[in-house]
Amino acid sequence: MILQITIIPHRFTQICAFIDAKVKWVRDPYLDFAVQREKNLKQVISLKNIIISIPTTTISKFFELYPYVFIQFQPSLGLHPHVKITSQALLLHKEESTIHNSRLHRDDVVKRLAKLLMLIGVGKFPLYVIERLQWDLGLPYRFIPTLLAGYPEYFQVCSVKDCLTVSELKKRESLEGNFGRRKINHIPFPMSFPRGFDLKKKVMNWVEEWQDLPYISPYENAFHLAPNTDQAEKWVVAVLHELLYLTISKKTEKENIFCLGDYLGFGYRFKKAIAHHPGIFYVSNKIRTQTVVLREAYKKDFLVEKHPLMGMRHQYLHLMNKVIRKPRPGIILASSRGKSSNITFANKEV
Template identity: 55%
Template sequence: MAFSTSSATNRHLLHRLITIRTFVDAKVKWVRDPYLDTAVQKEKNLKPLLSLKTLILSQPSKTLPISAAAAHKQHLNLPTTALKFVQMYPSIFQVIQPTKPLSLPHVKLTPQALTVHKEETQVLKSSIHRKDAAERLAKLLMLTRARRLPLGVIDKFKFDLGLPHNYILNLLSDFPDYFQICSMNCKDSNGCEVLALELISWRDELAVSAMEKREMGMNVSHERKRGRPIAFPMRLPNGFDLEKKVKNWVDEWQKLPYISPYEDGFHLSPNSDQAEKWTVAVLHELLHLLVSKKTEKENVFCLGDHLGFGVRFKKALVHHPGIFYVSNKNSTQTVVLRESYRKDFLVEKHPMMGMRHRYIYLMNKPVKRSKSDRGRMDEH
């Protein structure tokens, strides 16, 4: 690895860091970051809301019986009853009573929500977005040694990658030279064959990480200098102070050679500091691929198991609070890439995040209703 030092002492220290574990015996405390918590809190109930929206619009009448929404409560991951959920967001959903006697109430989208949906559809259909989504998906597969992942694992990241709701039918068919469906040659708990998405061939032009692009000044035509000690951006919240011995370790750890997440680093001693820097590189790139630069911790660990990292992702999150933040908001744990946010705002807003914030605006927009309207809603 191309890492030059000027003294035998430093060379010895570097070799020691690469081959053995030197992380200090100190507890790295978790400190709440109110800005990043707010960034996570903003999206509360957004995923189930968009899932319900998709279900409603899949109906020929563009309306859905409340009873049908209730039947899909678990699949939609609704936090409360279907009726209460749609009533929570009157700027998105409208409950209507069919004119036929004994008919059950239905739900449809408001004109405002339909307008946002149409604009969102245009974004999803654009060639720029479709190519971007395909490349994000390809890069995710390139993080694996086998260049394939079970469809169930990809589904966990579908929302975070900004993929279309039915990406298998609505995206993959446009990129036959990228992807193919294959079998994992195993069965799930129900005895069904596990299917996977496979990248047909390795793509060198995509095998450049966000860290490497930044180091090259976004000019990917420049030749990458492998083994450079690229340091990860560190952003700690106010009031967070690392113990001196932890800070000293981090400073030395940052000087280690950067190994691309698209290279195979499993030859490294798994408990070495160099292996941990490669692990952090993989986790950093994963979060950078996501349109919101965050995802549920459960998703991270699930993918880590498939990538072969086991507990190494867990240790990376604990050891590097200046790179990753774990929020406990919305009744789950969400891993956030710190450098991607200034306070509670994304530094680079992906077009899909722009559309999602339009929905969030409507979710928080109050609607004035007459007393008679409120009475009819309560009766339902």
């Protein structure tokens, strides 16, 4: 995709006023839980897709953790154990496929992918960058032949629809009618802090001044700004904010962000922006990785706006969390992981 975007020159006073004070990291249990509850979800759905496309896939220990998603069986003596999808998981897969195949969802995911390609006016990314973000963007399995081929108007032409180059933050300001009440293009980022978080007064003063700087669209190329200035950092934050908003879960692994940043030429600037603005971005250390979460998108551990695919993923999580417990021979009791029950049902599943 080749884009032709007119860059409006910005004549801003370029200063760097960030206070050299350590910004304290405070754990947010709600956002940590929003990350932790999806442990192994990506792997389970990926394996489900592989098993459905290749029915003879052999078993591994991983499948034993999720008996309501995978069924272990041996087709005949002398053959290796095999695995297939449970009827419950197949029902969810059909619902998920219905969403992926719906025109509404296909248009939505193509629009978000096109907006990703247009960040800072680049217009193209290597396939490996897109594949790293495939899960977070909600792209379907084998998305190139099943999705992109059907939208040549987005991915094989040299023109771009103007509506796609409007950031989520700017669109929201317009809908709320704040353009007439604020200084032109002075859009602040929504911020929130967990209980116990305390910014030093001099840092808070800097944040207030920084919020009042002009907002440069993440779809403009502003690399002409001196990299260590506050104005340049506000643009970098705008790019990060838009990137996270394009994902269906409003979060992604930090390494995905750094991979994208390296390709775009941001280098260490993404890392610095995340560290400087804990009221906008939260970094969770759960499930043996670091995940960057857009704070404003969550109320406690719940998404404020839930994408249909996230609803499907929560149904998969419910199935994954069901376990079969065998208190004694002849009795099978099913329950959710981490929850105990004193009720025993003889010879039936619950």
